[in-house]
Amino acid sequence: MTGAQPPSAWAAGLKLRCPQCGQGALFSGYLKFRDTCAACGADFKAADAGDGPAVFVILIVGAIVAPLLIILQFGLELPGWMALTITMVAAIALCLALLPPFKAVLFAFQWKHKAREATHADIE
Numbered sequence: 001m002t003g004a005q006p007p008s009a010w011a012a013g014l015k016l017r018c019p020q021c022g023q024g025a026l027f028s029g030y031l032k033f034r035d036t037c038a039a040c041g042a043d044f045k046a047a048d049a050g051d052g053p054a055v056f057v058i059l060i061v062g063a064i065v066a067p068l069l070i071i072l073q074f075g076l077e078l079p080g081w082m083a084l085t086i087t088m089v090a091a092i093a094l095c096l097a098l099l100p101p102f103k104a105v106l107f108a109f110q111w112k113h114k115a116r117e118a119t120h121a122d123i124e
């Protein structure tokens with residue numbers, strides 16, 4: 001795909017693909033970036049989305065599971081232990097499912113906008 005238009009950050013991120021070419025896999029493990037893209041050779045060694053993905057995932061999952069707990073306990077009148085167990089399992093499953101795509105999308109936006117850590121050279 002040399003010379004082709006780079007994919008949108010959303011498309012590349014949600015598919016967990018390289019933000020440069022949109023083809024190569026971004027992750028080598030659950031949340032570990034590859035060193036380079038297998039398709040185009042883009043260098044991911046400096047990739048660091050920091051705490052950003054976790055912040056978004058916590059906000060979204062919290063907005064889902066907090067009302068879920070209230071509905072289960074007070075709407076359906078399940079026993080407290082059962083409502084809490086269902087809510088905890090839902091929270092853990094949602095966090096694990098959402099972390100990779102959020103990390104990939106945030107990294108794709110960093111890549112697109114060439115965001116990086118500021119250094120002393122930036123203020124001189």
Ligand SMILES: [Zn+2]
Pocket residue numbers: 018019020021022023024037038039040041042
């Ligand atoms: Zn690539």
